[in-house]
Amino acid sequence: MIDVAIIGCGPVGAMAANLLGRLGLSVVVLEKEADHYPLPRAVHLDHEMMRLFQSAGVIDRVLPDMIATDGHLHVGADHGVIRYMGTVGKPKPFGWGNDYFFYQPEFEAHLRASFSANGAIKLLTGAEFVDLEQHDSHVSVRYFLNETKLHPERTEQHLNARWVIAADGSRSPVRKVLGVELDDLDFEEPWLVVDAEVEGPVTFPPITGVPEGADLQRLSVMMCDPARPATVVPGRRNHRRWEFMLLPHEDDAEMMREENVAALVGAWMRQVPHKIVRAATYRFHGLVAEQWQVGRVFLAGDAAHQTPPFFGQGMCHGLRDVANLAWKMAAIVNTGANEAILYTYQPERDPHVRGVIGAAVAAGRYICELDPAKAAARDAAIRAQAAHKAGETAADLIPAIATGFILPGTPAAGTRFIQPALDDGRKLDDLTGQGWRLFVRSAGADGGIVADDLPDGGALTAWLEAHGAQAVLVRPDHYVFGTGRAADLLAARDRMLGLRQELAA
Numbered sequence: 001m002i003d004v005a006i007i008g009c010g011p012v013g014a015m016a017a018n019l020l021g022r023l024g025l026s027v028v029v030l031e032k033e034a035d036h037y038p039l040p041r042a043v044h045l046d047h048e049m050m051r052l053f054q055s056a057g058v059i060d061r062v063l064p065d066m067i068a069t070d071g072h073l074h075v076g077a078d079h080g081v082i083r084y085m086g087t088v089g090k091p092k093p094f095g096w097g098n099d100y101f102f103y104q105p106e107f108e109a110h111l112r113a114s115f116s117a118n119g120a121i122k123l124l125t126g127a128e129f130v131d132l133e134q135h136d137s138h139v140s141v142r143y144f145l146n147e148t149k150l151h152p153e154r155t156e157q158h159l160n161a162r163w164v165i166a167a168d169g170s171r172s173p174v175r176k177v178l179g180v181e182l183d184d185l186d187f188e189e190p191w192l193v194v195d196a197e198v199e200g201p202v203t204f205p206p207i208t209g210v211p212e213g214a215d216l217q218r219l220s221v222m223m224c225d226p227a228r229p230a231t232v233v234p235g236r237r238n239h240r241r242w243e244f245m246l247l248p249h250e251d252d253a254e255m256m257r258e259e260n261v262a263a264l265v266g267a268w269m270r271q272v273p274h275k276i277v278r279a280a281t282y283r284f285h286g287l288v289a290e291q292w293q294v295g296r297v298f299l300a301g302d303a304a305h306q307t308p309p310f311f312g313q314g315m316c317h318g319l320r321d322v323a324n325l326a327w328k329m330a331a332i333v334n335t336g337a338n339e340a341i342l343y344t345y346q347p348e349r350d351p352h353v354r355g356v357i358g359a360a361v362a363a364g365r366y367i368c369e370l371d372p373a374k375a376a377a378r379d380a381a382i383r384a385q386a387a388h389k390a391g392e393t394a395a396d397l398i399p400a401i402a403t404g405f406i407l408p409g410t411p412a413a414g415t416r417f418i419q420p421a422l423d424d425g426r427k428l429d430d431l432t433g434q435g436w437r438l439f440v441r442s443a444g445a446d447g448g449i450v451a452d453d454l455p456d457g458g459a460l461t462a463w464l465e466a467h468g469a470q471a472v473l474v475r476p477d478h479y480v481f482g483t484g485r486a487a488d489l490l491a492a493r494d495r496m497l498g499l500r501q502e503l504a505a
């Protein structure tokens with residue numbers, strides 16, 4: 001029997017395999033297609049993902065194909081700026097720039113390429129999940145292995161795994177087999193997504209109020225123009241992404257026709273040679289599974305939630321899901337923690353995801369406003385709050401974990417812990433590793449890394465002082481378990497790792 005069967009090898013399944021494999025768990029990934037999805041969907045990810053790539057041991061592969069950019073800019077009906085979430089000159093608390101743009105097929109290829117470095121990960125392509133059966137100690141997964149040159153017949157196969165992670169995408173066959181319903185957050189708008197290779201800068205219409213230091217070519221620009229809401233996004237190297245809202249009278253198929261796509265994009269690429277690489281329509285919506293865990297099966301990524309992509313967080317949610325599951329599963333397999341800790345998965349992830357999807361849906365409602373008078377009123381209302389929101393970045397949208405495997409009531413519990421740069425150019429996690437980390441103000445009987453001894457320019461000492469804490473205990477997924485006295489933190493952590501009935505209740 002293997003530890004984990006992962007259904008689906010999109011970015012979320014592939015990341016789960018890398019994280020679990022690195023922690024020493026045996027993993028089989030079942031993927032129905034022969035190769036990864038060839039067209040780009042996600043283009044943006046944030047600093048927390050970069051830190052998780054460090055944890056998964058894939059950072060060196062993915063980094064050369066990431067481009068750091070400067071945040072988000074929303075432009076109103078009068079083509080004046082209404083909201084700026086720029087990161088130029090802002091602190092980088094997690095060791096990476098806030099926003100990166102990338103090309104999803106290339107990124108997925110990098111994640112798969114890392115499997116070969118870990119003998120514990122087995123990827124079966126052409127393996128289509130059909131059904132599962134839950135038992136006391138394991139799940140039995142039934143799948144078809146499609147015919148290949150080596151295996152000319154489609155055959156039915158089984159495998160037994162201690163747990164299953166369903167990372168099989170928005171239509172999730174696993175979710176359907178489990179009978180889990182989706183909670184509809186009541187947002188659905190049709191958008192045309194266009195990717196192009198470009199040989200020069202985008203031509204923006206004159207935009208007023210662009211903050212000093214903001215470079216339109218390095219920002220995700222949201223044109224909240226009721227004539228045609230649109231997003232213009234920088235990509236890595238010569239890739240650019242446009243997303244155009246479809247107007248009520250427009251037909252999906254008609255708008256995808258070559259001449260219509262060329263006209264839409266051409267307006268942004270005057271005299272700049274460019275080649276459209278794809279155009280497709282999507283329904284942007286907000287959906288969250290009502291149940292993320294059924295017995296030994298866990299939904300993750302798009303199988304568990306879907307968001308309008310206005311802050312580029314859909315895939316990021318999924319990567320957080322599997323980082324959350326990976327350390328808990330590893331604690332059970334490697335250190336004998338009680339299996340009940342997995343009951344903290346949904347209580348931690350569901351409110352977190354709903355918080356960010358809520359922000360994306362709220363932004364979507366004002367972005368998609370097609371009535372010019374209402375759009376003007378919206379712009380005035382957002383500008384009236386500008387002073388209140390000054391200095392905001394997209395990082396502010398990500399909430400803390402409020403409940404679950406944390407020590408609530410202690411300062412900073414559930415927040416993401418900092419990752420300062422070290423004097424030698426490395427980052428904190430490179431020095432400390434990615435397991436549980438205890439940082440203390442001064443050496444004591446309970447061990448821990450003494451903050452003052454770290455070559456981090458005093459960042460950790462300052463963090464502990466700011467939170468009035470003698471010690472901080474950080475989880476393997478980089479969220480703060482709690483702050484306080486080292487002995488109390490370790491005792492509370494160990495109690496929770498061993499909990500049986502309390503969490504399951």
Ligand SMILES: Cc1cc2nc3c(=O)[nH]c(=O)nc-3n(C[C@H](O)[C@H](O)[C@H](O)COP(=O)(O)OP(=O)(O)OC[C@H]3O[C@@H](n4cnc5c(N)ncnc54)[C@H](O)[C@@H]3O)c2cc1C
Nearest residue numbers: 008010012032042043044129168169301302312314315316
């Ligand atoms: C236009 C657009 C823009 C986006 N922009 C962003 C962005 O900027 N940032 C961001 O973070 N996110 C963004 N997203 C969201 C992001 O693309 C998705 O959240 C992400 O791809 C989901 O990954 P996943 O691995 O959960 O699912 P998928 O990528 O859908 O992978 C699921 C995998 O499961 C496999 N599978 C399905 N059924 C079976 C079966 N029966 N047996 C075996 N395998 C199966 C599929 O073949 C597939 O490989 C965007 C999405 C869209 C559409």
